[in-house]
Amino acid sequence: MDAQFPPLKNDLLLRAARGEETERAPVWVMRQAGRYLPEFQKVRAQHGFFEVCRTPALATEVTIQPIRRFKGLIDAAIIFSDILVVPQALGMEVEMNPAPFFPDPLVNPEDVRKLRSEVDVHKELGYVFEAITSTRKALDGEVPLIGFCGAPWTLFAYMIEGGGSKTLQKAKTWLFKYPEESKALLMRIADVCVDFLVGQIAAGAQLVQVFDSWAGELAPHHFAEFSLPSLKHISSGVRSKLTAQGIPSVPMTLFPKGANTSIPSIAQEAGYDVIGIDWCIEPSVARQLVGDKIALQGNLDPGLLYGGREAIEREVKRMCESFKAGKKAKAWIANLGHGITPGVDPEDLRWFFECVHKYSTSV
Numbered sequence: 001m002d003a004q005f006p007p008l009k010n011d012l013l014l015r016a017a018r019g020e021e022t023e024r025a026p027v028w029v030m031r032q033a034g035r036y037l038p039e040f041q042k043v044r045a046q047h048g049f050f051e052v053c054r055t056p057a058l059a060t061e062v063t064i065q066p067i068r069r070f071k072g073l074i075d076a077a078i079i080f081s082d083i084l085v086v087p088q089a090l091g092m093e094v095e096m097n098p099a100p101f102f103p104d105p106l107v108n109p110e111d112v113r114k115l116r117s118e119v120d121v122h123k124e125l126g127y128v129f130e131a132i133t134s135t136r137k138a139l140d141g142e143v144p145l146i147g148f149c150g151a152p153w154t155l156f157a158y159m160i161e162g163g164g165s166k167t168l169q170k171a172k173t174w175l176f177k178y179p180e181e182s183k184a185l186l187m188r189i190a191d192v193c194v195d196f197l198v199g200q201i202a203a204g205a206q207l208v209q210v211f212d213s214w215a216g217e218l219a220p221h222h223f224a225e226f227s228l229p230s231l232k233h234i235s236s237g238v239r240s241k242l243t244a245q246g247i248p249s250v251p252m253t254l255f256p257k258g259a260n261t262s263i264p265s266i267a268q269e270a271g272y273d274v275i276g277i278d279w280c281i282e283p284s285v286a287r288q289l290v291g292d293k294i295a296l297q298g299n300l301d302p303g304l305l306y307g308g309r310e311a312i313e314r315e316v317k318r319m320c321e322s323f324k325a326g327k328k329a330k331a332w333i334a335n336l337g338h339g340i341t342p343g344v345d346p347e348d349l350r351w352f353f354e355c356v357h358k359y360s361t362s363v
């Protein structure tokens with residue numbers, strides 16, 4: 001598989017994801033290709049959001065923009081796409097104006113009949129696979145390429161709410177009034193996620209991340225009941241399908257945002273190599289919870305990038321000390337605790353990268 005691509009020159013991310021010690025922590029940021037970058041805004045001024053996702057040459061260009069700008073400082077690219085392409089593959093209409101909007105959300109359990117019963121990911125999402133292959137080539141081995149999908153619970157919530165929501169009133173109505181139908185839908189989404197991730201890995205993704213952005217909206221026992229089974233289904237399904245197809249396995253990351261009290265069960269049961277953490281948990285505490293076999297990713301508050309250089313340096317130093325436990329960078333991928341937000345000065349992000357390089361070294 002890798003034979004068709006240029007050799008990888010920087011494998012820090014992959015080594016840390018496998019739990020190894022590294023000279024310094026690899027670093028990238030969630031949503032690194034996005035609206036805070038003027039070069040991204042330029043592309044978006046001429047093309048719709050999903051048009052960029054669906055046009056491999058444009059998706060490749062915006063994926064590479066942060067790699068080009070922060071050359072030598074950034075250790076991974078993440079393919080430009082969105083978690084909501086999976087609901088689209090299931091047959092739902094999704095607009096981005098500028099927040100996600102579903103004109104025809106799932107109102108009650110009978111509505112699942114509107115979804116495609118069989119999803120051919122190559123037909124519906126082949127454009128993502130093409131973008132991945134094209135980006136792998138364009139990266140020329142500079143850094144590894146990350147593929148991703150949304151977690152079934154987060155996607156379920158979008159498909160039912162019809163967009164973002166503060167209370168998740170509709171999604172919770174489903175969970176608690178129709179638990180069996182909800183679980184069936186969550187597993188249907190998980191099946192599509194499995195094929196989608198396998199297709200991304202076959203196309204050249206060197207690590208894959210599952211974003212459960214709304215994990216923290218569930219009580220720990222409800223996370224265990226509704227989200228965790230579908231997350232396990234994804235990790236085990238991806239690995240067994242890769243084996244069956246003779247495709248080498250890649251590290252898998254789960255970002256269960258806000259589900260910090262569920263970290264021990266996630267580490268033991270979910271089947272991921274890396275767990276992403278937000279800034280509401282101390283890194284050294286997360287390390288104690290997961291033991292030394294699982295890698296961690298995170299976790300600076302993205303809001304710190306508005307705080308100026310002094311605050312960024314102080315907090316990155318503190319984060320590094322907490323992750324390293326005073327010793328070495330091991331099994332840790334530096335990142336923010338959630339996506340970078342619009343309005344951040346790209347030069348302040350550069351400073352974040354420089355501070356990680358300085359303070360995360362093994363000493």
Ligand SMILES: Cc1c2[nH]c(c1CCC(=O)O)Cc1[nH]c(c(CCC(=O)O)c1C)Cc1[nH]c(c(CCC(=O)O)c1C)Cc1[nH]c(c(C)c1CCC(=O)O)C2
Nearest residue numbers: 030031032033034078079080081082083099100211213339
């Ligand atoms: C919940 C979620 C979505 N999308 C995603 C998540 C999970 C991560 C998270 O919790 O932030 C994931 C995502 N979305 C995007 C990426 C691309 C890769 C990257 O650079 O990280 C990734 C990994 C591009 C995007 N997806 C979106 C943009 C901005 C839209 C634009 O260009 O107009 C980008 C760059 C739009 C989007 N897409 C989504 C929302 C809520 C929005 C609008 C608000 C916002 O920007 O945060 C759904």
